[in-house]
Amino acid sequence: MKKAFWIAFVLFPLGLGATFSSNLPKQNVLPPLYFTPNLGQFGDENPSIAQAVIPGGAVFVTRQGIRIRMEHPEDIGNKHQAHHFRGKDTQFTVRYHVSDIVFDGGGSASKVQYLDPAPFYENYFLGPDPANWRSAIQPVSKIVLSDVYPHIDVAIYFNNQNLEFDWILHPGADPNLIALRLDPSNQWQLKQNQILIQNSVGTWKIHEPIASQKSPLRKKAKIIPVSYYLDAKNAVRLRIAKYDPQETLIIDPVLVFSTYSGSQGDNFGFTATYDTAGCLYAGGIVEADTRKYPVTTGAFQTTYGGSGAGAPPVQLPCDISISKYSADGTKLLYATYMGGSDDEYPHSLCVDPNNNLLVFGTTLSSDFPVHPDSAFNNVHQKDYDIFVNKLSVDGTTLLGGTFISGNDADGFQTESPFTFLLYNYADNYRGDITTDLQGNIFVATCTRSTNFPCTKGALQTKPKGETDAAVICLNSQLSKIKWATLIGGVDDDAAYSIKVDDSSHVFVGGGTVSSDFPMAGQGFMQTGLGNIDGFIARFNQNNGAYQIGTYWGSIDYEQIYFIDLDVENKVYFTGQTEGKFKRTAGCYGKDNTTQFIGRLSNDLSKQEFITTFGNRTNSVPELCPSAFMVDNCHNIYFSGWGSVIGVGNNGTTNGLPITADAHQKTTDNHDFYLIVLGKDAKSLKYASYFGGNKSRDHVDGGTSRFDNRGVIYQSVCASCPNSPPGLNDFPTSPANVVFKNNVSIRCSNASFKLDFRLGYSIDAIFTVTPESVCLNKGNAFQPLRKFNGSYLWDFGDGDTSHRFSPTHFYKDTGTFTATLTVVDSNSCNARATYSKKIRVGLVPSGGGYASITPCKPGVDFVIDMNYYDSILWDFGDGSKIDRTGIADLNQYKDANGVLRRNYQYIAGQYEATFLVKNQKSGCIDTIKIPVQMNTDSTHEMKIANVFTPNNDGKNDCFRVFGIAPECEEAEIRIFNRWGERVYYSKNLTDCWNGKVDNSGSELPSGTYFYQLDVLKSPFVPTPKHLAGSINLIR
Helix, strand or coil: CCCCCCEEEEEEEECCHHHHHCCCCCCCCCCCCCEEECCCCCCCCCCCCEEEEECCEEEEECCCEEEEEEECHHHHHHHHHHHHCCCCCHHHCCCEEEEEEEECCCCCCCEEEEEEECCCCEEECCCCCHHHCEEEECCEEEEEEEEEECCEEEEEEEECCEEEEEEEECCCCCHHHCEEEECCCCEEEEECCEEEEECCCCEEEECCCCEEEECCCCCCCEEECEEEEECCCCCEEEEECCCCCCCECCCCCEEEEEECCCCCCCEEEEEEEECCCCCEEEEEEECCCCCCCCCCCCCCCCCCCCCCCCCCCCCCCCEEEEEEECCCCCCEEEEEEECCCCCEEEEEEEECCCCCEEEEEEECCCCCCCCCCCCCCCCCCCCCEEEEEEECCCCCCEEEEEEECCCCCECCCCCCCCCCCCCCCCHHHCCEEEECCCCCEEEEEEECCCCCCCCCCCCECCCCCCCEEEEEEECCCCCCEEEEEEECCCCCEEEEEEEECCCCEEEEEEEECCCCCCCCCCCCCCCCCCCCEEEEEEEECCCCCEEEEEEECCCCCEEEEEEEECCCCCEEEEEEECCCCCCCCCCCCCCCEEEEEEEECCCCCCEEEEEEEEEEECCCCCCEEEEEEECCCCCEEEEEEECCCCCCCCCCCCCCCCCCCCCCCCCCCCEEEEEEECHHHCCEEEEEEECCCCCCCECCCCCCEECCCCEEEEEEEECCCCCCCCCCCCCCECCCCCCCCCCCCCCEEEEEEEECCCCCCCCCCEEEECCCEECCCEEEEEECCCCCCEEEEECCCCCEECCCCCEEECCCCEEEEEEEEEECCCCCCCEEEEEEEEEEECCCEEEEEEECCCCCCCEEEEEEEECCCEEEEECCCCCCCEEEEHHHHHHHECCCCCEEEEECCCCEEEEEEEEEEECCCCEEEEEEEEEEECCCCCCCCEECCEECCCCCCCCCCECEECCCCCCCEEEEEEECCCCCEEEEECCCCCCECCEHHHCCCECCCEEEEEEEEEEECCCCCCCEEEEEEEEECC
8 A cells, every 4th residue: 555645835824923023022932822712602704714803903813814903003003992982082083904815716715624622611692692602612822724736735823922824735735836825905915925015004924934854774864955946927926846746744843832930949850640631730849948939929839848857869958839820931831839847759740620720749857748637547657658649730828738658768769778779860750640520530550558558458568578569549639648668578679650440440661670560361461571670550440359470571670650541541651771672573672672662461361562773782771761641642752861970880972873854962971861652663754852952950759741643741850050059051932931041050840841842642531520520500511622523412311412512401410421432533542432420419409598586686597408418507697618528407496497596696698598509419519698687696787888870789788786666666867958858668678778768869979967766665775865976978
């Protein structure tokens, strides 16, 4: 079969930014630009498929071209007034010019793809008709129009606030068809292979085109000469030199951003992860006794907790530092400390299905902040203790947190006693955390404790050697260990990586020195061959039962540092070797080199391929693995660093092969190395260096991650000299990245995000909000990611939907299977399906009201409801909110099961809010009850001296409190300043509304005078006369 290749001609950037920015206020940080898809919210008069607001104008994308609206720079300051005075005052007119770029001779795009979604949604409630309202519209930064010409697509996107578009030519494309028809209202000319355009409000240009191709036989990309020319009909066309349509395309990977941390204190990089919005989370350690970390207002912990002596190998007194960056790296969304009065270290980060951040690490602090209420264990055991904490999306709240510990070091491979598993610098901080789609939390780590909190039925409950691997499953609240087991032999063992498949299996990878590491099932290698081997073990996801295990290695050194699963649930693994391995036939790589990648069947019984890569042969490894992933297109991604740190293995990036489209083509031999292999490891798709040119870039032990679109989120310990001051050699980008320079006294926890752009896969994973699905209550079904495909929801109760994010009401209780199917023919897997069990619970039903007994103090709240067992009482008077469970509720119930609770108020107006909950289903009903107390147990009369009858619902009426009309008699008279009576009443439950006798003419603002006579009362001597003034303000 003839292999299909394709070619892209890139790129045609529109130079709008410079012209528009000249008359605008300068900004230190420029926000990213996004297109908003037009789903009908803009009305029929707007034919675009998407639009974007840009500095000084707007961009509209249609199926046949691009429309640009430019505003006159002198009028930009009038935009606000022009809106309010339109049609009334020409002084506030804003001058515009609209220019069209039409893809001349092309057809309407056969398909539109909305790619690279923004980390937010937009809602449009325009006009009075709800049918025209649109909500949950997610803007994007890239749009692809398919088949504008036969076999030719165009990609339109923003890059550093510039608009760009790329032509993508597939096999069979004719580049001579491409033509740009420019709006005749513009004056334009071709000059030096650029298109210069002038109109009534300004100037702009289309830069010169660039085209390139890559051949399998060439190491470097071949630049294809290309230029503009005018045809006989005055359309702009492309004159392209000869090219080979069978040669493959070069797509330059995009460095989304790279940033320092902004820390002034010494700051080491450990771990990184991402969320569904593409935000990057960086975890490190910082010494901030005298120099600060850039913590943000309202963050979880804004005060440095303190530090200990600084334990080996990092030797830095520290707290944990955590920063969350926007998807484009231009904003620090939050930054926080996490620590107590001693030292702590983050080993691994991930997010749960709701994008809350999970932090797994170790701490020496007895006062380390875990959750005081929900923790499985909130007591520190006086050595290295494992902790797992959960931070809210905005970084302000600790949603859960617990210690997991015993009587010795947990989670940390100690220097003393020493373990031979410590091969690379900072391997002490290995380990991994992940979740399943229900939010259960899984941890791979190690322990020396003889009383580690293993669960009943565990494979092992005590280490057989000095250190054993530990595998833990916790519930989503971190309040319970669902199962935990140790696994190991008579020597040292540790688990570094953990994954959960779609068939209720948990896989763990790690290293072992033990010759008797426990085996189960029919694993690929039942006996260890060397002094240190890798291992992979499979457990039952639900109860932790050990199912299958295998060694992996040679007679020399090997360890498995990362594992991952493909869409068929096959097990990929990577690590280091000093052994000799011959690659599987057809695999990319080099025999007997020192980094390996392999694949095993799901039952671990068969090795399906193995390859080694690198430059060194029969030697020590060059790279320390830091991140690993297999995408749904079967591409295999690897990140590792090679540096000489002075502790552990001496790595290097010297001589490692790179591809022609490498982002960084040179190395100082102390950098990161990024590599991507194709399906079955048969081809090299991409390889590049990344790092500074003066310092020894590395990361301290922990995990970084790739997302399933092939984007790496890498934490780095960057720009570290042997002694202060710090360097500034790490490559940061773009110009408006949040921290472009290193301000630390020495090291900085730098981070980078790089998009490899090797195609994409789709998934159908979704969340349900709220998580408790309740009868006849609306629940939002939200996919984790948006693709340009079709969406079909089957809610399991006979109802379906084709909306991207529907709201569904279940009408019966029970368990239903909700299924989402996504179809996108342009993705590598074309179709994805995901199902989730939905348990629909009962909602408390009924109602409540307030009952006031005449001449007796307090209010009786009457709750007559079914299906509830808990009430959260907020009486609306600022008192402490009270929670009552089922046992205490019974004391308030009468013989008919109706609940009556008396509460004492002082005189006034209140709104009581009660949350009535069914604890089993999690469903809540809210009752709001207004309360007006005219008197209270003090019987003190309270008379205001100001009221504002403006119908805003606040202080609209003049009222006397403290009179009980059921058992007291009183009358009130109100006079104006001329002594004329304007109001009289003997019913003091009424109030004066500012009109003559409440129904006559409206009275003006001013001072009025009241006379109040209490004629009869069991509480105070009568008659009693009171007088005073009132200020009426309108």
